[in-house]
Amino acid sequence: xxxVAQPEDQVNVAExxxxxxxxxxSVSGNPYLFWYVQYPNRGLQFLLKYITGDNLVKxxxxxxxxxxxxxTSFHLKKPSALVSDSALYFCAVRDSGGGADGLTxxxxxxxxxxx
Amino acid sequence: EAEVxxxxxxxxxxxxQAVAFWCDPISGHATLYWYRQILxxxxxxxxxFQDESVVDDSQLPKDRFxxxxxxxxxxxxxxxxxxxxxxxxxxxASSLERxxxxxxxxxxxxxxxxx
Numbered sequence: 514x515x516x517v518a519q520p521e522d523q524v525n526v527a528e529x530x531x532x533x534x535x536x537x538x539s540v541s542g543n544p545y546l547f548w549y550v551q552y553p554n555r556g557l558q559f560l561l562k563y564i565t566g567d568n569l570v571k572x573x574x575x576x577x578x579x580x581x582x583x584x585t586s587f588h589l590k591k592p593s594a595l596v597s598d599s600a601l602y603f604c605a606v607r608d609s610g611g612g613a614d615g616l617t618x619x620x621x622x623x624x625x626x627x628x
Numbered sequence: 629e630a631e632v633x634x635x636x637x638x639x640x641x642x643x644x645q646a647v648a649f650w651c652d653p654i655s656g657h658a659t660l661y662w663y664r665q666i667l668x669x670x671x672x673x674x675x676x677f678q679d680e681s682v683v684d685d686s687q688l689p690k691d692r693f694x695x696x697x698x699x700x701x702x703x704x705x706x707x708x709x710x711x712x713x714x715x716x717x718x719x720x721a722s723s724l725e726r727x728x729x730x731x732x733x734x735x736x737x738x739x740x741x742x743x
Contacts, residue, residue, distance in 0.1 A: 517670075545729055556632070556719055556734035557671070564729040603670050609729075615661055615684060616732065618670030 515540040517604050519619035526594045527627050534589040534622050536604030546587040547605040547616065548578055557603060563587060564609075574598070594626045630654045632735035634720050640741045646708035649738045653702070653722030659683075661732060662695055662705050665717040677703065710742045 516539045526532045538544055545564055549557040561572025563580045571577045578589045587604060601623055605616040633652040641647045653660050659678055663671035676684040679700035697703040707714055717739050721732040
């Protein structure tokens with residue numbers, strides 16, 4: 514069985530400071546990893562993914578994430594936070610070798626950027 | 629930019645009544661997913677279709693839930709009878725194909741309230 518842990522319910526960051534949203538995962542095979550963002554009463558928007566190759570992946574709106582196989586982590590980062598980044602962020606995983614490919618999501622982390 | 633369409637956006641129903649949700653995926657996307665998101669949690673997969681065939685419905689409560697994608701395009705998720713615990717956001721997503729690394733694109737969701 515696969516699982517995702519997002520250890521922080523909420524992360525508070527001052528505008529202009531760097532931000533990190535943490536994610537660790539568990540799969541039996543090689544992982545495909547994703548980050549999504551959700552605004553109030555909206556669906557999920559894709560930010561970025563790691564499939565293979567370079568451990569640092571870049572995505573939408575200046576976000577990036579670093580895959581660390583030894584620590585089974587895929588933390589989301591941004592060098593300089595904007596107030597508009599405030600939203601709910603979900604990390605998700607699927608096993609690359611699985612037959613069905615529905616995603617397993619973490620419980621989400623509320624990111625609050627303070628002006 | 630193409631989007632996943634869902635209707636209705638909001639639905640209030642009394643317990644023991646029937647309710648149905650509709651999803652139209654992005655044109656050309658062969659794979660369609662239905663997820664349920666309970667408040668404060670991440671989405672959980674209910675069912676996955678490849679064209680008109682069910683790939684995974686292991687988490688679908690089949691005594692009351694049903695899903696179909698008759699022509700391999702749009703899809704309907706039905707609950708009969710609805711229970712109080714079914715109150716949640718129901719999200720539809722689509723991707724180009726299954727078994728690959730393609731990201732899933734989510735619709736705006738249908739928020740169901742069962743009274």
